[in-house]
Amino acid sequence: MTTVPTDQRAPGAASTADPILELRGVDAFIGESHILHRVGFSVPSGEITALLGRNGAGKTTTLRSILGLVERRGTIRLEGHDVSGKAPHEVVRRGVGYVPENRDVFAGLTVAENLRLAERHGAGHRYDLVYELFPRLKERLTQRAGSMSGGEQQMLALARALLNDDNKLLLIDEPSQGLAPNLVREVAIALERMAELVTTVVVEQNLAVIRHMARRVVVLDQGRVVHQGPARELFEDERLTHELLGVARGGDR
């Protein structure tokens, strides 16, 4: 079989290469609680994989396990390298960008300072792209992040993850949470552009957002993978969507 080099593929095209990320038999623990049970899935490069499931299913814990922010066992491979025993800073240094649910910007610092702090030594920094995708940030470089709207803070968090050109994988937790509908659309468009450059795993409850952008889905329930495959297969099957996510086709959560 001939493998098409990543740089010659159409944006978002399915990859025939090895997965960029692979989880096998991953268990995760928070204190005494056993949260993830034998979680396994693969993330092909060059596309968006959505991590779905009801509240408390284990989506955030899965992202945190990849980063080493919770105690985990099992195998996690990034570009074929086993990172399952690595500390968070080591995983990040291998080119993983993380946008947590709470956005995690430095509220007391300006937009420009927040971006400067995200610069990774040794990487190129894509300021032009960041300002093209998020023109509002360019207009607010001297504004303190804490005084910006929730949507603008989300854009800053995404910009921080996108800034380093050696990032190979972005892990983004609930990007549309708490945003007004017009900002949800803006963030969704930015995410799609970002994913053309960097493989993305996104946790998202808003199915209207995810059904347009995700190529693959992984569904979790009670810490276990209960479904994975092409996004279209799930979203075109109303019964399955309802069974796995508790919503009817076309419905948001």
Ligand SMILES: Nc1ncnc2c1ncn2[C@@H]1O[C@H](COP(=O)(O)OP(=O)(O)OP(=O)(O)O)[C@@H](O)[C@H]1O
């Ligand atoms: N610090 C913690 N201590 C104990 N249990 C926790 C902790 N954090 C999460 N959990 C539990 O782990 C399970 C998975 O939580 P997680 O946040 O990963 O789910 P989620 O699918 O991201 O949920 P949501 O969609 O509501 O954000 C839940 O039952 C949750 O109560």
